[in-house]
Amino acid sequence: MEIKNSFQMANSIKPLSLTPNFILPEDKRPQLAQISPLASIPIIDLNDHVTSSLLQKISQACEEYGFFQVINHGVSEELCEIVMTAVTQFFELSPKERAEFFTEDITKQVRLFNYYLKSEGQEKVTMWSEIEAFVEYAKEVDTLMHRLFRLISQGLGLDKDCLQKRMGDKPRLRAQANFYPPCPDPELTLGLAVHTDLNALTVLQQSAGVTGLQVIKDGKWVAVDPIPNAFVINLGDQIQVLSNGRFKSVHHRAVTNKTHPRVSLAMFYGPNTEDVIGPIEDLIDDEHPPVYRRYRYAEFLEKFYSQEGTRRMVKELFELPK
Ligand code: OGA
Ligand code: NI
Numbered sequence: 001m002e003i004k005n006s007f008q009m010a011n012s013i014k015p016l017s018l019t020p021n022f023i024l025p026e027d028k029r030p031q032l033a034q035i036s037p038l039a040s041i042p043i044i045d046l047n048d049h050v051t052s053s054l055l056q057k058i059s060q061a062c063e064e065y066g067f068f069q070v071i072n073h074g075v076s077e078e079l080c081e082i083v084m085t086a087v088t089q090f091f092e093l094s095p096k097e098r099a100e101f102f103t104e105d106i107t108k109q110v111r112l113f114n115y116y117l118k119s120e121g122q123e124k125v126t127m128w129s130e131i132e133a134f135v136e137y138a139k140e141v142d143t144l145m146h147r148l149f150r151l152i153s154q155g156l157g158l159d160k161d162c163l164q165k166r167m168g169d170k171p172r173l174r175a176q177a178n179f180y181p182p183c184p185d186p187e188l189t190l191g192l193a194v195h196t197d198l199n200a201l202t203v204l205q206q207s208a209g210v211t212g213l214q215v216i217k218d219g220k221w222v223a224v225d226p227i228p229n230a231f232v233i234n235l236g237d238q239i240q241v242l243s244n245g246r247f248k249s250v251h252h253r254a255v256t257n258k259t260h261p262r263v264s265l266a267m268f269y270g271p272n273t274e275d276v277i278g279p280i281e282d283l284i285d286d287e288h289p290p291v292y293r294r295y296r297y298a299e300f301l302e303k304f305y306s307q308e309g310t311r312r313m314v315k316e317l318f319e320l321p322k
Helices: 052-064 075-094 095-099 131-155 163-164 235-242 297-306
Strands: 001-008 041-047 069-070 115-120 172-180 193-197 199-204 213-217 222-224 229-234 251-253 262-268
Touching: 001 199, 041 052, 052 115, 052 222, 075 131, 075 172, 095 172, 131 163, 131 229, 131 262, 163 235, 163 297, 235 262, 235 297
Parallel strands: 001 172, 041 069
Antiparallel strands: 001 115, 069 229, 172 262, 193 251, 199 229, 199 262, 213 222, 213 251
């Protein structure tokens, strides 16, 4: 497992009104009044025994939403709190203090951008104090990822190790903390643009009590409100391809609000660049011809980065003609 950290933030100063560079064209604005407060995504209790009804609940969530929340996920609550506090404190540093960390100079030992940490631990880590907790957190989330992969494989009617094997010998785990400062006009902008996750599976922890994440369901935006001690799980593009389109990597976005800063910590899990991804053979038959061609993950990443700044349509490029 390889761990990479990156920290994203919006503007580091708090403007009284939005400067033009934050204002979206009218048709891209969030239309917050239209968000349904009633709909919610499925909640899965991982303390439940693995029965066919649990697997059915998971596969239904993966087919219909591409999202679910998990409770009793096995990651220590204390650790969750420590990492969220650390990340929040980091974003509360003054812009000047924070600026020190934002370097892309890979020769710097202390850096938060594109920092790679190998799990063997041979690299000296002299980052800010909570990094040890962070490594511990990453280990526990890694265990949860494996567990979710088994459940999702079984939900597809496959052998429980099937999906995990497709992640290869060197799967990657990348951490990304997102900070959304209070925004003077949430109607005019977005915290995070509409996107699907390019990796295989994402485990997201969000600030308690602050809503912001939304997913599309039947053409409508649904808020994914934080539940205490829960993680939001969402399927990335690679699972959609591996499942031959049965399980969905769904569009989602983060909206802002006027009063509360919001932090989320996403852990992205996926294959390594040399791994080959394509629909799993056991899911293909006469009635279910392959929807996607096989590709090296590096090829997918290359297409992904070439579409920077657009509403990316990456997996579509790998679709086979019908
Ligand atoms: C992401 C993401 C949602 C959020 O980082 O890919 O979708 O609520 N984050 O921050
Ligand atoms: Ni995302």
